[in-house]
Amino acid sequence: MYQSNRMWASASFVGVLIIIGMPLWWKTTEVYRVSLPYEKISSFKPLSHFVTTELKVLANDDATASKIVSEIQKAFAESDIIKIKIEKTVMSERQQHILRSVVDMEKAVEELASTLDLDQENIFHVVQKKSLSHNIWVGNERIMFFDDEKASETIVKALDGWIYQTSVLRGSRSDTPDQARSTRFPPESAYHITLSIVHPRPDTMKVVWNAAEAVEDYIGSFVDELSSLHNFTLKSQWLHLLDFDFQAREVKEVSEWGRHFAVRQDRLSLLLTRLEERAATHVSELSTINLALYIVPCDKAPIIIYDNEGRKNPLSIQAFMSPKWGGVVIASPPAEQCSQQVREFEPSVGQIMGAFVSHLRELLGITKKDAIEGAHLEPSRSVSPRRWEVDALLRIRTLEQVTSAERTLQSLAQLLEEISNIVINDEVGASIAAAVSELEAGAGEGAGADAARAGRAHAHAQRAFTHPGLLALLYFPDDQKYAIYIPLFLPIMFPVVLSLRILLLWFMGKPVHKEKTD
């Protein structure tokens, strides 16, 4: 019959447009996305990570050792950020003899090193040494001396504040960065360190300064100790005729100069802008830690930095640090040089590079150690960081990288959920998968062995998050897409969808038109 022909025609419209056309359209306009391990990513709990470390307590007798161990255990039992494996030993006769006979601390550590393995990373020793001037003593090596069991409170404080730095660890794990995290550079596998010597007036004064040697000697020996964490490339350059107006106020005083120029602290950030113009930090592919030595011309010397409350900088060296940017030292030539016809200024290498190293310590994440009552911290004699500081940094960086990698992946997953037209190409997919597998393999096992794994996971996650491929289709929002489709699809789909009812009735064998029955 005609009717069945018509119905089949209608059905074929439905077939072509809805059953074949729609899925085809859906498939061809789909945003390309590699399947991602969403469940694994959402199961990450960045706040659950902690680090593990080992501690060896050595005392003259078992009772003291047990007392100290129980005190430490009690103090760190509730810590969710660090798990300490404590081992107690009674010292051998030889060790006790060394500690009794050698008075000089450094020497005692040296002698003791033959009986203890101090080179192992992430293992710290707490050793009893009678008749100390303080309750405890901490030096450069992974060792701490304590007097007797009365020192237990100080030991716990020193372990918490200096050795393990639990507050910094917590800051590196938390959502909002703490003071230390907002100062140090974000974790990366390698950095460039560039020393720029700014010489505004090369025509009036000669500056004697071997930049290459200073950088290699001081910065080089400092960063060598951190080579397990990052690779460093050291560079130096001279920037001539870069003049900066400090807007300094002249202050009369009784000295060789008879004056000094007072520079307000808030003015100094403008110097960084001026330096950025010429320092060419954007050329390197890695993040650059900037160090700048500004040589003050004679007619503007000496410059002294005043803080925002108008207090004079008490130190002999004028320096400041800008978080996540670098450090600046302002060197003024001495008065007797400026009074001469031929001016030649040789800035003190040790003092200036010392200031730069102290900037670098903070920029790379070694925090300042607050004084603890009854505890003595041996001042560092060389530029290189203390061994236990490197251990602490390794723990901080590991925790930071693991949590940051997890957060990065989680925010990426969230973004993908919210914005439907982000492309995930194979490369990004592979990076995400690699980061997830690294994170799963080394989840929360702490520092040491898996620090490298944390670094890799972080690098993979960063690469995935910042891949330009994600943005390929971001400028084609959905509403604009439908503005093109609707004028075409609406007039076509309208009759087809309406015909569905009649078609259904016909297939079910029910009468299609009421009038027909007449």
Add this chain to the structure above:
Amino acid sequence: MFNSKNFLFFIAVFIETIFNANGDLFNEELFIKPLPPAHLYTYFQFTTLVNDNLSSEHTYLAPRSLVEVLTRFQVDELHFTLTEGQWRHNHWGYPVLDAAPGAELYAWFSSDVENVDTQWKKLSSTLAGLFCASLNFIEDFNTITPQMALQPTGAIPQNPNITSQLRYASLPREIVCTENLTPWKKLLPCESSRGLSALLNSRMIHNTNYHSIGVHTRKVCSSSDCSVVSLEIKQTVALVYDSKIIRTTDWSFTKLFGQGLPGGCPLASSSKVYVDITTNDTQPFLLSPEPEKVLLSQRGGSETKLALYTIKPENKMTTIGAKYISKKDLVLMKLPPLYFNRYVLGYGKEFGGIVTELTNTFWSSIDVVVLQNAPWWLPIQLSSLRINGEASSEMVLARHYSPGRSRQKPYHLELLLRLPPKSATKITIDFEFVFLKWQEYPPDANHGFYVGSAIITANLPTARNYTSLPGTASLFESSINASKPWYPAVFRTNGVMVSLPTPDFSMPYNVICLACTVVALAFGPLHNICTKELVLKVVGSSVTLKQKIINLFKKKKE
């Protein structure tokens, strides 16, 4: 009196020691040459010689940004120019360094580099960022590897495959402006605050007939047996002023650059200004102030008189100027030994041709290499190559042709020709027009498509109109009295423009709109015809309420 003399001597010694201690040498030079009747050529050259070869990480006078780029991509020699305007060889003679209009970049990579193409891509993108130029548009499809036309000028170890480490690209459409000059100035040790670079005022130098800025780096021997090489960074600016633009034939620093010279760069070992006063015999002018010295340079049978000024760092504001005494005489410039012209043939949108005309005005033959570089959308066929209208010519000594591939590789033709004495040679090659995909058209496609300049490398037998430096020399002063058996030169012809078949760009949109409307309109009736049946109503059958209302309206109308 005695004391002050002694003091001066002391300063001289002291300045010397600064530079010896740090190794680097910086020299700045300015060469001014009147190009009668109405033009003036000024050429700035800033040369930094990096003697400290121990490490590239530590720089003193050299720009760290550039040195770092060169080291990272292992570049042995790099030439980069940004040019606006066209050098007219037949009127102006030869410039010190010729440059193609737009951006031009070529580099030799170290023989350790295995994948030259990826390094080249990275290098061009990095330089694009460094100089704010569109060098990131350098891709495989506009890069060629010249076989004969370009030779390294620096000390590069002998290597038979040296050309395999070379890449060349030009972007003739690139517009040169202030944003390129500012990063260029930052590479100078004195930036633009002191020295000759203080004259480079962007407002004035872009108001010229021709301007070209360039960076040329190469390795030069620093020991006699060339076992030690050091890096030479040469930054150049060439400007041609038109007396019509500056509204006078008399010139001075103030007129040309908007200001005087605030002393030399204190870091430079020398700051010198040379003025070519050879034309003073025919077009007399007076220089003020009087030059310090007049040098007579005899080079390959031609004589040049140069007035020399030495600029001291402690100098006060100086301005050098010239005043013409009589302006009536018309002078005929002596034609240079070799000049050339390039133009497009043909009509319609199907076939066309490019002609390169070379004129040898010298009494002996000249060997030249002509490099033609045509983009993939301008396929040139070797079979259509004609020299003076002949398919095979005795003038061609060697030939290299590499056909292009659509969207992948440009066409590249190199010819080694021996131009007969006192002759004009016409090289013709035909091309077909190609249709591009609509997204491949540049903005303002109806403006036309630029075809890069041809490179002409010649060994000139005479130094007439020749101002270039000898190959091994770094400074302009070494071109004085530098007679050689021949004078190597690399020239660029003028660029040409072709007009490809360009569609109406609103067409795709119109087509989409029209097609959608037609489909939408046609679909309804089509669907109705296929699925509905026309049924005749029986008259007098029971009328529904709806029908009654419709009938009511019909009646009213009637």
